[in-house]
Amino acid sequence: MERMKVIICIDERGGVRFHDRRVSQDVAQRRDVIARYGKDGLLMRKDTAALYAGETDALHVVDDWEQGLGQDGWWVCEDTAFLRWEEQLEEVILYRWNRRYPSDEALRLCLSLPLWRCVAVYDLPGKSHARIDVEHYVKGRNQK
Numbered sequence: 001m002e003r004m005k006v007i008i009c010i011d012e013r014g015g016v017r018f019h020d021r022r023v024s025q026d027v028a029q030r031r032d033v034i035a036r037y038g039k040d041g042l043l044m045r046k047d048t049a050a051l052y053a054g055e056t057d058a059l060h061v062v063d064d065w066e067q068g069l070g071q072d073g074w075w076v077c078e079d080t081a082f083l084r085w086e087e088q089l090e091e092v093i094l095y096r097w098n099r100r101y102p103s104d105e106a107l108r109l110c111l112s113l114p115l116w117r118c119v120a121v122y123d124l125p126g127k128s129h130a131r132i133d134v135e136h137y138v139k140g141r142n143q144k
Helices: 027-040 046-052 081-088
Strands: 004-010 015-018 042-044 059-061 074-077 089-096 116-124 132-139
Touching (some): 004 015, 004 027, 004 081, 027 042, 027 046, 027 074, 027 089, 027 116, 046 059, 046 074, 074 081
Parallel strands (some): 004 074, 042 059, 042 074
Antiparallel strands (some): 089 132, 116 132
């Protein structure tokens, strides 16, 4: 079984998409992703890659998430299609917008003990968001 590491942005209610478009984006969030996780490689779809164009060489563009299975790196997701392989998830990075946006697709993933452990929390100032909260979850490690 392949292991997956996912980065996803959500609003206060877990919203991810609205009418097949991302609910929001922020250049500070993308720079943080590149700085912290870019060295491991970043897998993403073409529409997401357009946001990162010219920012890093760490991008690997996939047409379908199934192409990313078995590849090292972080999946930068703007939808919840990756949940088809939920049992393979090992790490999740949530960027929280701290706003409510209209959405018709939300992240429905229970990131709580005993299965998941939050190993890091920090915030960063965004360009279009006053503050972006970040949470790093790891499955099944360092649990008592």
